[in-house]
Amino acid sequence: MIELKDVSYVRLGTPDMASAESFATSCLGLQVAERGKKALYLRSDDRQHTLCYTEGDPSNQTVGFEVEDEDCLQQAAATLERLGHCVQGGSADDAARRKVRAFIAFEDPSGNHIELVVRPERSGRRFFASRDAGITGFSHIGLNSTDPARDEKFWTEVCNARVSDRIGDIPLMRVNAIHHTIALVRAPHAGIQHVNHQVQTSDDVLRSFYFLSERRVPIVFGPGRHPTSGARFLYFKGPDGMVFEYSVGVNEIEDEATHRPRQFGFEPTSFCMWGSKPAGMALPNDQ
Amino acid sequence: MKPDSHPLVVSVCYIRLSARELQASARFAADIFGLQRVAEQNGEIAFRSDNRFRTVSFSNGASGGSSIGIEVWDEPALDEIEKRLNKSGFASSRASASDCERRYVQAALLAKDGSGNSVDLVARPTQSGRRYFPSRDAGITQLHGVGMQSTDLERDLQFWKELGAEVSDWVGDIAYLRIDRLHHRIALYPAKQRGLLYAAFEVETLDNIMQNSYFMQERQIKIVQGPGRQPCSKQIFLHVEGPDGIIFSYVNGMSEMGPGHRPARQFPLVLESLCEWGSEAKDVPELSAGVS
Numbered sequence: 001m002i003e004l005k006d007v008s009y010v011r012l013g014t015p016d017m018a019s020a021e022s023f024a025t026s027c028l029g030l031q032v033a034e035r036g037k038k039a040l041y042l043r044s045d046d047r048q049h050t051l052c053y054t055e056g057d058p059s060n061q062t063v064g065f066e067v068e069d070e071d072c073l074q075q076a077a078a079t080l081e082r083l084g085h086c087v088q089g090g091s092a093d094d095a096a097r098r099k100v101r102a103f104i105a106f107e108d109p110s111g112n113h114i115e116l117v118v119r120p121e122r123s124g125r126r127f128f129a130s131r132d133a134g135i136t137g138f139s140h141i142g143l144n145s146t147d148p149a150r151d152e153k154f155w156t157e158v159c160n161a162r163v164s165d166r167i168g169d170i171p172l173m174r175v176n177a178i179h180h181t182i183a184l185v186r187a188p189h190a191g192i193q194h195v196n197h198q199v200q201t202s203d204d205v206l207r208s209f210y211f212l213s214e215r216r217v218p219i220v221f222g223p224g225r226h227p228t229s230g231a232r233f234l235y236f237k238g239p240d241g242m243v244f245e246y247s248v249g250v251n252e253i254e255d256e257a258t259h260r261p262r263q264f265g266f267e268p269t270s271f272c273m274w275g276s277k278p279a280g281m282a283l284p285n286d287q
Numbered sequence: 288m289k290p291d292s293h294p295l296v297v298s299v300c301y302i303r304l305s306a307r308e309l310q311a312s313a314r315f316a317a318d319i320f321g322l323q324r325v326a327e328q329n330g331e332i333a334f335r336s337d338n339r340f341r342t343v344s345f346s347n348g349a350s351g352g353s354s355i356g357i358e359v360w361d362e363p364a365l366d367e368i369e370k371r372l373n374k375s376g377f378a379s380s381r382a383s384a385s386d387c388e389r390r391y392v393q394a395a396l397l398a399k400d401g402s403g404n405s406v407d408l409v410a411r412p413t414q415s416g417r418r419y420f421p422s423r424d425a426g427i428t429q430l431h432g433v434g435m436q437s438t439d440l441e442r443d444l445q446f447w448k449e450l451g452a453e454v455s456d457w458v459g460d461i462a463y464l465r466i467d468r469l470h471h472r473i474a475l476y477p478a479k480q481r482g483l484l485y486a487a488f489e490v491e492t493l494d495n496i497m498q499n500s501y502f503m504q505e506r507q508i509k510i511v512q513g514p515g516r517q518p519c520s521k522q523i524f525l526h527v528e529g530p531d532g533i534i535f536s537y538v539n540g541m542s543e544m545g546p547g548h549r550p551a552r553q554f555p556l557v558l559e560s561l562c563e564w565g566s567e568a569k570d571v572p573e574l575s576a577g578v579s
């Protein structure tokens with residue numbers, strides 16, 4: 001069993017580094033940690049970085065998960081290879097570029113680029129946002145799946161993910177006490193469907209709604225509230241069509257032993273209990 | 288008000304509105320805003336928002352105009368208020384039996400503030416034995432307060448001070464008046480004409496504010512401002528356009544003032560003093576920092 005501790009970072013390719021930096025700082029509200037020739041490292045919490053833009057094709061989308069130590073990493077590589085995944089060991093250079101001690105790369109059954117990392121760097125200085133969006137940290141991702149039932153098995157049986165709730169056949173999965181770290185989304189191809197950052201209060205969600213609307217950033221869903229996790233949310237579109245989410249108030253699963261996933265119907269009120277409707281953003285597709 | 292005595296006035300207990308189109312107004316109150324329609328009497332349609340017998344009524348104009356009801360502590364408080372208002376030169380008269388019946392109160396002093404707004408000071412407004420059961424799940428828990436348009440702020444302030452109200456904060460010359468532990472129940476807005484600007488109804492949670500916001504959007508009901516949060520009182524609000532230009536508001540989470548007194552704070556008359564989230568009022572100068 002591959003023991004995922006937490007989601008660590010997202011790496012996104014972009015043909016336009018300047019636009020990506022401008023959006024990340026003046027709209028999203030992250031902090032520039034390091035600006036390389038072909039990479040931009042952005043902070044959202046006490047980690048050295050949680051989002052990295054690299055110069056290249058926007059379809060290059062990778063998510064990194066932290067595992068305990070290098071032994072665990074080697075065992076994970078063996079497990080994945082036994083299951084027929086092509087596992088690439090990260091070179092020292094590549095590890096340095098990710099600010100981690102060691103890592104391996106593979107594809108999940110849908111073809112998503114996944115990396116498992118050991119000892120991702122923390123920063124000694126606290127996170128200091130570029131705008132007052134109230135961000136407290138990078139928290140979860142929506143991950144495309146060409147077959148949610150198959151991918152649920154991968155994440156829950158090969159890895160340690162547990163299903164917290166389901167909407168239709170779409171699982172919201174946790175790897176720690178937080179309601180979900182991976183939300184699968186039915187889609188025709190692999191990719192990251194959204195990148196979530198937590199904010200301090202529901203005031204921040206509403207403030208950002210007006211702030212981003214004024215700047216003509218496309219709001220694609222919300223302000224709303226998920227009945228599953230309880231989170232108040234706002235989804236909006238960034239560079240290269242990537243959807244970012246702010247949310248606050250994600251429930252924690254208090255009793256790991258007795259929690260049973262709840263089944264929600266595949267309908268709008270299962271995604272937003274306030275009545276907001278997605279616009280310009282695909283909902284996890286039931287079929 | 289002496290610290291060991293009770294206050295003269297205790298709550299905003301009703302609003303009476305004359306409606307140009309009675310049935311349309313009634314449909315708005317029940318089907319859209321989510322109040323409970325209770326009685327039709329003397330050509331008036333009445334609604335509940337809480338455990339009181341009625342808090343909102345619409346009349347066709349023939350049976351008497353608009354007024355807001357302010358509940359006083361008891362009948363002797365009415366006498367005291369009458370004395371104070373007379374001394375300061377505010378017109379007032381005792382309500383007749385039929386005036387009282389129409390207001391569902393035991394006694395009333397019908398007064399006008401400095402702008403000429405009708406303010407009914409009422410004793411023993413009627414409560415209902417049955418719990419409040421609205422027509423839809425808007426989450427309303429009570430009539431919370433009112434915003435009044437003022438053409439003579441100085442005189443209006445004097446009027447409310449005679450009743451024992453105190454200014455909690457200023458935004459420009461907008462005065463937020465408290466009569467109980469909450470930041471304000473009455474707000475005075477400098478305006479070109481007198482009248483009721485809004486009637487505010489408390490809802491249970493932020494969820495209700497947001498649900499009502501989407502409910503209105505879906506039905507293409509005009510949202511005047513919000514969802515927003517008032518910085519001085521921390522109250523979350525959604526201002527919805529009601530019949531005859533009166534705003535009906537959902538509110539939640541107003542801060543309490545606490546036992547210690549502090550001086551009223553002055554905020555500048557700019558948009559962010561009226562909403563800390565960034566919502567703007569459209570077409571209502573009183574709410575958009577547009578009136579000096």
